Amino acid sequence: MPILMCPPTHFGVVYEINPWMHVASPVDPRRATDQWEALRATYRDLGAEVVLADPVPGLPDMVFTANAGVVWGDRVVLSRFRHPERQGEERPWRELFAHRGMRVLDTGGIPFEGAGDALFVGDSLVCGYGFRSDRAAIPLVARALGVDVVELELVDPRYYHLDTCFCALDAGTILFVPTAFSPASRERVRRLAGRVIEVPDGIAAGFACNAMAIGDVVVSSEAIEGLSDELRQAGYRVLGLPMGEFMKSGGGVRCLSLPVPEITAGARSGEPAG
Ligand code: ARG
Secondary structure, three states, X not given: OOEEEOOHHHOOOOOOOOOOOOOOOOOOHXXXXXXXXXXXXXXXXXXXXXXXXXXXXXXXXXXXXXXXXXXXXXXXXXXXXXXXXXXOOHHHHHHHHHHOOXXXXXXXXXXXXHHHOEEEEOOEEEEEEOOOOOOOHHHHHHHHHOOOEEEEEEOOHHHOOHHHOEEEEEOOEEEEOHHHEOXXXXXHHHOOOOEEEEOOHHHHOOOOOOOEEEOOEEEEEHHHHHHXXXXXXXXXXXXXXXXXXXXXXXXXXXXXXXXXXXXXXXXXXXXEOO
């Protein structure tokens, strides 16, 4: 599947909606562009196609395409952003998905932040709730996509999206940060796959879990290098990229990337999920 990315033309930290964001430590636009271009080049070198969204002025977090929605086959459940600062993204994302010929569903106004909080492990959708997505959105999303779900409660505000503390490299291999989850959810993750790698906070806070597996390569921020031994045993090699400018906004490699189906003819939109 091609990977949807959005150029960081209008990216910046101009509001604070998570504990990583500080308007007092602004983004260096040149460095952000270099980091983003390096990620794009990495995907290309690994043989993954990248498709681009048009960045919109005044929507600095549009660069985080993972938050556009959650994709399954030709369906997408569009995000409903928790914070008004990001709600302006909903329309361009709806238009983009419809233009690509996808079937666009939504949660009818219930907060839900797409692949930031909803990740597939095999055919099961693993959903995080507690900060950005409401628990009430999860059954609607499951019904809209026709999939089984696993619900996980997030409890550490630094790991406000599931993709900051959980990553399924394949159906049998998961990375996760135990302290980011309630005790019951933590146990649930430990039973989700044959190999569950527990990532210490010191590595996870460098956005190591915010990773994309492309074949046998785990692309992430530089902090992933701290997991290279465990990942080698799991059959993967790591590729760590500087992501510092995006980490200032609370994001890393996974947040900047959304696998989407190939474009198809025809366009549909607007069916409520419920
Ligand atoms: N500044 C963005 C926000 O707080 C970062 C989003 C990161 N995306 C992600 N998929 N974790 O909403």
